[in-house]
Amino acid sequence: MPVSAPHRPAAAGRSRPAPPGRPALPRSRRALRAPRWLGPADREVLWLYLLTRVGLWTTAGAVGWLFPSDGESRRPPSLLAPWERWDWAFYLRIARDGYFPDATGPWTVGWDNREAFLPGFPLVLRAVHTVVPSWAASGALISFVAGGVAVLALARLARERLGHDDAGRRAAAFLLVSPCAVFLAAGYTESLFLALALPAWLAAQRRSWAAASVLTCLACSVRVTGLFLAAALTLHFLMTVRIRTAWRAAPWLLLPALPPLLHTWYLHAGTGDWQAWKHSQERGWYREFHLPWEAWSHTWTAAFGHTRPTGYAIMWQAELLAMVTGLVLLAVLARGRHWPEALYIALTLWALGTSYWYTSVPRSTLLWWPLWISLAGWSLHRRWVRGAYLYVASPLCTTVAITFLTGRWAG
Template sequence: MAARTGGGPAGTRSRAPVPHRLDRPALGAWAGTRLGVLVLSVSVAAIWSYGDFKDSFLERWTQWDVDLFIEIAKYGYRGDPGRPPDAGLPAFFPGLPILIRTVHYAVPSWELSALLISLVAGGVAMVALARLGGAGTGPKAVLALLLSPYAVFLFAGYSESLFLAFAIPAWLLARQHRWEAAMLCAMGAACVRVTGIFLAVALIVEFLVNDRRWRLSPLLVMPFLPVAVYTLYQWRRTGDWLAWQHAQQEGWGRSLAWPWEAFHTTWQAAFGEHNEFTGAFRVELAGAVVGVALTCWLLFRRRWPEAVYVGLPLASLLTSAFYLSIGRATLLWWPLWLAIGASRRPVYAVVILLSVPLLVWEIVLFTSGSWAG
C-alpha cells in the first residue's frame, strides 16, 4: 500500500477526474450489499420463524443500542418517563438522536428514520473511502468493509455509518489541505461518537506532519467544541462533569483497568464458563489482536496520523474493565480497509471468503435479538 494513498493537494488536483469515476462503483457496492442484507434478513426471519413473522422487519432491525438512540430522540437524556431511569443514556453522543428526531418530522416511523440515516450516511462514507483509496485500492477497500463481519451495524440504525460519513471526508479534505472544510466535517463526527476526539487528535498530527501553515492552526480546535458543549450540557443537567464516563460505568460496567487485568477478564469470559456472550468475547479478543497489529504496522510505516487515529481509541478499549465493542470498532479503522484493499489478490480473496460467512452469522444473530457486538 502506498504511504500516501489519496495524496496531498497537488496529486489530488492533477487526478481530479479519477475520484469521480470511483463514486459509481462505491455506491453500487453500497446499494448491492444493502439489498443483499435486506434479502438475507427477511429470508432468515422466514426460516427462523418457519414462515410466521412475529416481528416486523423494522422491529427485527431495532435491537440493542438502536432502541436507546430512539429513546433519546423521543424523550431526551431523561429517558422514557414510563420506565425506570437509564443511567447509561449519557454514554451516547447526541448527533444521531438529534438527526433521528429531525428525520422523524418527515418519516412517521422512528425505526425507519434510523435505518434511512444509516442508508444515506453509509453511501456518503463509501464514496469518501473510495476516493481516499484511489483507483487501485478504493473500490476493493469499500467492498472489504461492506463484507466485513461487523458490517451488519452499517445497515442497522447505529452510529457507525453516520460517524464515517463525517470522519472519512474530514480525513480526505485534510489530505487535500482543505482545513476549513475538514474541521467542519470533524465537528460533525465529534457530535456523533467519542471517537471524534481521537479523530481530532489524529488530524492535529496530520497537520503537523504534512502542512504546518500556522495561520490555520486555530481551526484545529473546532472538533473539540461539540464535545465541550456536550460535557457542559450534561453538567448542567446532572451536576457531573464526568457524566459520559460515569454513564459507561453505570450502564455497562466499563471502568479504567490495567491492560493485563482487562485482558485476563476478557479471556476468562471468552474461554471460561460458556454462555450467550462467550463467542462475542472471543471476537473482542480477535479484534484486539487485529488492532494492535494494525497500529504496529502503521507505526512501522511511519504513518503517524493513522497510527494515532487507530491506536488511541484502541488503547482506551484495551484499558477498560473488559473488552467491549472492539470488533465493531474495526468498522471505523479505514486504514485497515485501505490496507486490505491494497493487498495482493490471493490475500484479498482469502479475507473476503472468511468474512462473508461471519457477516451472515452476525446478521442472523442481530435480527434474532441475540447479542452481535
C-alpha cells in the same frame, strides 16, 4: 528478428503524451489530478454498496420469517422489526423523549444510563423523523445515505493513498463484507460517523483544514472516537505545515472540542455531575479504568473460562481477535511511518482496551479506515489476499448479521 508494431494514432478520449522533459504519470495518477464528482470508479463503488445493501436487507427479511419471536406465528414481522435491537433503543429514547424526561435521571431506580450516548445521531434521527413517520425507517434511511457517502470517501482515500483505480473498489469491498458490516445498515452511529470522519480525513489530505475541522467537529457529536480523529488531524497538520501562512488555519483545529464541552455542560446542568458521561459508562457497561493486561485477562476468562453461555463467550472471543487485529494494524502503520493514522488507532485501542473487559471492539473495526486501505494495498501486490479475505469474511458477515437480527448479542 522481431518486427516493431506499427504506430497507431491516439484514440479519441485518450490522454495525450507528456510534454518533453516531463515524465508521464500512470493513468490512475493522472485521473486523481482532476477528479469528477462521480466518476466511473465512484459509480462502481456505489453499485457495490447497493448490492451489499440488498443482500443485508434480504437476510433481514429471511430472518423475520425463519426466526419469529413467536414460534407459532402465522405472519412475519415487519421488515424493520429485526433492526430494532440493542443500542437502537437508546437512540430512539433520546430522540423521542430527550435525556431526562419527566425529571428522571441517574437518581431514578432502573435508569437506563442513556447519557452515555452522544446527541449527534439522535438529533439527526429526530430531524429525519419530522419527514419520515416511522422511527425505524428514519434510522435505516440515515445509515443508508451516510453509508453511501462513507464508502465513496473511503474509495477516494484509498485511490489517493495507493495511486491505483482499483484500490478504492477493494477497500470498499473489504469494509462492506467485513464481519460486523451489519452495523453499517442498522440504525447505529457507525455509518454517520464514517460519513463525517472519512471526508474530514480526505479534506485533511488536501490541506483543507477548515473543512476537515468542521467535519471532525460534527463527528465528535456522534461518537467519542471523533476526539481521536481530532488528535490525528492535529498531528497531521503539524507534520505537513511548511509555510508560515499555513499556521493561520491552526485555530480551526480547536473546533472539534466544542461538542464534548457542550455535552458535558448539558449533562452537568441535568445531573449536577461534571463526569456524568464517564459515570454512566461505568454503571452501564463496566467501563471503569483497568490496566491493559487486566482487561485482556478478564476478557480471556469470559471467552475461554467456561463461565459464560456459549453465545456470549464466542463474542468475547471475537473481541480478543479484534484487539489483536488492531495491534497488528498499529504496528504496520508505525512501520510505514503513518503517524497520524497510527495515533488514531492507538487512542482507539487504549480506550477500548482499558475497561474491565473488551466491549464493541469488533464493531469499532468498521471505523479503522487504515485497515481497509492497508488490505487493499496488500491485495494489489498479493492476488490471493482478496479471494482469501472474501471467502472467510463473507460467511462471518452473514453469521454476525443473523446473530444481531435475531436479537442476540453481536458486539
